[in-house]
Amino acid sequence: MRVVAAMSGGVDSAVAASRMLEAGHEVVGVHLALSQSAATLRESARGCCTIEDAGDARRVADRLGIPFYVWDMAARFREDVVEDFIAEYAAGRTPNPCLRCNEKIKFAALLDKALALGFDAVATGHYAQIREAPDDAGQVRRELHRAVDMAKDQSYVLGVLDAEQLARAFFPLGDTTKPDVRAEAAARGFSIAKKPDSHDICFIADGDTRGWLAQRLGEQPGEIVDTEGTVLGEHGGSFGYTVGQRKGLGLRVPAADGAPRYVLETRPATNTVVVGTAELLGVDEITGDHARWCGPAPEGIVSVGAQVRAHGEEIPATAWADGDTVEVRLERRIRGVAPGQSVVLYEGTRVVGSATIAATATSQRR
Known part of the structure; x- marks a missing residue:
């Protein structure tokens, strides 16, 4: 080739x-x-x-x-x-x-x-594997699987590839x-054998995402509030915060019980950041859009593993697809899941596909 x-x-x-x-x-x-x-x-x-x-x-x-x-x-x-x-x-x-x-x-x-x-x-x-397997028609299809080295596995960030792209890819x-x-x-005599790995966001070299965004979006002063709407502090732009964030909040009003508070939600329409306690972060229902399948789309309700961060834990779940939308129900709650992140679905080591998280919720099952 x-x-x-x-x-x-x-x-x-x-x-x-x-x-x-x-x-x-x-x-x-x-x-x-x-x-x-x-x-x-x-x-x-x-x-x-x-x-x-x-x-x-x-x-x-x-x-x-x-x-x-x-x-x-x-x-x-x-x-x-x-x-x-x-x-x-x-x-x-x-x-x-x-x-x-x-x-x-x-x-x-x-x-x-x-x-x-x-x-x-x-x-x-990339650290991922492509394996060949027969499909229902007896033809060979290429599947995306996790890497052997789980510490370096990058199948999560490849979960957006479709079957045609995988057919033309080598890892x-x-x-x-x-x-x-x-x-x-x-x-092999490569002088870069000990060159450090790059990490974080490649186009933000100093790692200061909030500062980088502020330079491009401008300072946008707003309020940090609790779930009751009480003002606890100010910020320079809700775009600089993400769900699950604890550090850098600068709250001027401490919690009555001294417990740390986390970002629960950002509201761009009002430029407001909502904070609360850790237990309010837990979600077990995810709705995703912009679905991308690494092979055939799943039919009906399927048992999968769901991962929401590049090196995050895989959580047992069920999922079903409806066109471009995917519904995922986790077996247990996880914290800090933000809209815009991706949920990648696995069947064993095989990547089933991915979707962009549009909304999360906490079920009443518990």
Whole structure:
């Protein structure tokens, strides 16, 4: 196969590219330029797409002896990921930009361009597995599964991929642990074998999401209130808060019992942040929209595992789909589930699909 290896400049994508080449594929390395004003050097483990990262990726490609290109997708990234991120927070939701990037950039824009240029597939350094299994018609279908290394498993952020995208995707690291990947990189002579992993939101290099949003949305002073409407403090914009948040509230009125308080809800229409005690955070009903299925959509009520954070716990649940909408009922309550997050559904290690959380509720079953 002719394969585009997405090379970020990190150790994972470097080893993924080398494994695809070793497997006998015709491999071309591609670094995605996602920033319209890329920094020259990486300043921390946060951030990505610096000129330094592009240089690291090029050096790996040179060592492997494969062609290497930089594809400028900064405008598409800004529109589909960054602007979407800003709009979601302004609307009182908490998005996961990594899922949006996988859906809109790496397995849409990148894959579409690769196919248009005559390539067959895209390979990335994500920690997940693709397995082949027969479908009801006796044909072979590709399924997305969790990685062997659960500490690095990234199947959650790949839960937005559909069957057609999975048919054109390779994840060569899914059967390997991170220490083994670094050891392999060192054995291959890659200078980035010990390069720190990037983390958090790649386009907010200093990690200050609230400050970054304030620069783009402006200060919007408002009130922090309890569930009875009593004013407890002020804030600079409800967009800077998310459900489950405890730190940085700056409440001027302490709770009578001294218990900590958490963000229960943000109300963009009135620019209000509502806080309360931890027990008020518990939910066990989730309604999701923008459903994406990694294979056939489930029929009827199915038993699944539900995960609402990239490295969160999988909770036993039942789920059913109705067009673009998914209803999920958890077997027990969990805290801090915010609209805009994604719920990813599993059957064993297999990813069934995902949806964007539109609403949550607490049932009266308990």
